[in-house]
Amino acid sequence: MKNRYFLYILLFNIGYFIPGIKAQEFTFDKIDSTANKKALEILSSLEVDSVLIYTHGCIGCETIDPDECECSSGYKSVYIIWKTINNSEILKIDCCKSHKPESIDISEFWNELNANKDNYFSSKFMTEYYAVHHSFYKIELISLEGSQNLEFYDFYFDEENQYHNRNIKQPIVHLNQLIHKIINEYEKNK
Secondary structure, three states, rough: OHHHHHHHHHHHHHHHHOOOOOOOOHHHHHHHHHHHHHHHHHHHOOOEEEEEEEEEOOOOOOOOOOOOOOOEEEEEEEEEEEEEEOOEEEEEOOOOOEEOOEEEEEEHHHHHHHHHHHHHHOOOOOOOOOOOOOEEEEEEEOOOEEEEEEEEEEEOOOOOOOOOHHHHHHHHHHHHHHHHHHHHHHHOOO
């Protein structure tokens, strides 16, 4: 028993110091840093009053070609969405690169978001269940007035979570669905 415990500690310490193990976390942080910097540039340099940052990723998911991008044990994509005087634009930043901004028509989305943002960001999730391999989401709205954000995970909605029914009724779930429609349309047109 003593030897087995020692072996677990040894393997954990070796894994912790192997560069590839921590590289994924570093890549995810780099994506966040790039996205936050870009969002602040957009907010300060354009005639924009708010920017939405939508993050979606997965921990422990397989990647199709890990040599092509920097993500090796999952993925992460950040979408920055903003409205200018004439239109809205979307910019994607992922493990591979920062894509070029594209114009999108989502004026109804902005009306919905502005009318219900306090309700969306007041969502509260509960869980006693955790999945090692899981998707994660973060929605952040940054404006000249301040910022609001909320993070959540797919296992909050797993039927094994006793709070499943409560969690699927949270207002942010509706906002997440609206954002998914925008992103799916954007990805389809690329």
